[in-house]
Amino acid sequence: MNLESYFERIGYNGPSDKADLETLKNLHRQHVLSIPFENLSIHCGEWITTDLESIYTKIVKNNRGGWCMENNHLFSWVLKEMGYTNTTLGSRVFNRDKKEFNPNESHLINKVLINGKSYIADVSFGVSYQLWHPIELVSGKDQPQLPGVFRLVEKSGVWILEKTGRKPLIPNESFANSSLINKSLTSQMYSFTLKPRGIDHFQETSNFYQTSPEALFTNKSICSLQTPTGFKALIGWTYSEVTYNYQDGIDLLDMKDIANDEIDKVLKEEFSLSLKSKLTPKNTKVCFNL
Numbered sequence: 567m568n569l570e571s572y573f574e575r576i577g578y579n580g581p582s583d584k585a586d587l588e589t590l591k592n593l594h595r596q597h598v599l600s601i602p603f604e605n606l607s608i609h610c611g612e613w614i615t616t617d618l619e620s621i622y623t624k625i626v627k628n629n630r631g632g633w634c635m636e637n638n639h640l641f642s643w644v645l646k647e648m649g650y651t652n653t654t655l656g657s658r659v660f661n662r663d664k665k666e667f668n669p670n671e672s673h674l675i676n677k678v679l680i681n682g683k684s685y686i687a688d689v690s691f692g693v694s695y696q697l698w699h700p701i702e703l704v705s706g707k708d709q710p711q712l713p714g715v716f717r718l719v720e721k722s723g724v725w726i727l728e729k730t731g732r733k734p735l736i737p738n739e740s741f742a743n744s745s746l747i748n749k750s751l752t753s754q755m756y757s758f759t760l761k762p763r764g765i766d767h768f769q770e771t772s773n774f775y776q777t778s779p780e781a782l783f784t785n786k787s788i789c790s791l792q793t794p795t796g797f798k799a800l801i802g803w804t805y806s807e808v809t810y811n812y813q814d815g816i817d818l819l820d821m822k823d824i825a826n827d828e829i830d831k832v833l834k835e836e837f838s839l840s841l842k843s844k845l846t847p848k849n850t851k852v853c854f855n856l
Contacts, residue, residue, distance in 0.1 A: 567622045569647050572640075575626045576600040585649040587680050591699045594687055597641060602631030602837050603692030604789040608776050610843035616765050616772055618643055629838060631789065635768050637690030638674045645687070651679040652687070656767055657727075657758035662748075663853040667757050672771045675758065677703065686718070686727070692790040693799055693856045694748075694808065694817070695729055695755050712796075712810050727755045732810070732817045741821040746801060748855035785850040791837050798836055799856060800824075802849020805832055806856055819856065 569582060576596040580589060607614050614636065615621070621636045622643075631637070638654075645652045656671030676687040684703035691697065694713055701709045705720035714731035730752045736742050775781045790799035796808040796817070803823050812818035824832055829847060833839040 567619060567626075567643070569644065571626050572622075572644055575629070582648060585645075585651075585680070587685070587700075589648075590645075590650070590678060590680065590685070590687065593641075593644065594689055594700055595698050597637070597689040598696055598698060598792040599794070601625060601637060601689070602789050602791040602839065603633065603637065603690050603696065604631040604837075604839070605633050605783045606631075606787055606789055606833075606839070606841060606845055608783055609787040609846050609848055610841055612843055614772060614776055616769055618765075629840070631791070631837070631839070632690070633783070634674045634688075634690040635765075635772050638676055638688060639765055641687065641689050642676050645676065645678060653677045653679075653760075653762045654764065655758050655760065656763040657756040659756045660754040661853070662753075662855070667754075670771055670774075671758070671763065671767065672775065673756050674763070674765075674768055675756075677760065691755065692788065693797060694731060695753070696790075696792055696797065698792065701727075714810075724757055724759055726757045729753055729755060732815050734819050735812060735816050736819045736821065738821050741804075741819070744804075744821065745851060746804065746806070746821075746854065746856050747819065753855075782854060785848060786854055787845065787847045787849070788854070789833065789837055789839070800829075800832060800837070801854065801856070802847045803829070804849065805836075808856065 578596045580592050616635055621640050624630045642654055655675050655677055657673040657675055658667040658671055659673050661668050678685045678687050685700040687700040688697050698711045701716050709716045714729050717728050719726045775783045788801055796810045799806045805824050806821045809818040
């Protein structure tokens, strides 16, 4: 494993000897613009591991993406190699069906300390909830980015990340009532404490989300990638291109269904992904919003 190959993978040409905030912002943005958030391995009959070298091979050498236990685990290694002081944390994702945070810490994130200030770096939440830059670990402060306004709120040692977005404009009327569309302007994303977690902490969760018929990731094949103006996503057979702030206070959601025989072409042309195993798309009704 080497940093130069990772830098080439994400198109990063900046300094590698400055563990400062500006470098972290640039790395974070380049990662989310270059490496998809995706769970396609589950729907290709491949096992997703938490082994760092295997993740590096998959993402850097084989030009794939991954979910948080891959992307953020890899990003944690990158930060340490560059001299950052960072800690892995576990977070509980908000369940919109049950209107509560999931009981298990399924989402891996990184806390980074720079000049006495802490920041949350998360390069793998995907779709419209994806941070483009790290956010400062401070309660009640609006932190605007292109996707919307992110905000951390601390209550008795528990931190909650929420996002306020914009109204959706959906030209394709057949998707006006799609379950993929979240019409709530403000949404809770996940909660966490500052207790450090090792990668082994996520092993049971990783196994669950790959095997349980109840899990989101066994019910939906997901691939999303941020673009300079928004993001693109393939959920099952539904392909979406989203333009942030298309009009003042409005995001444009251009959505369409694609045929089975077009899936590989879309993955290659839109996400630069070529799968070694055949993908079986899936999109059953488990709550997931763009």
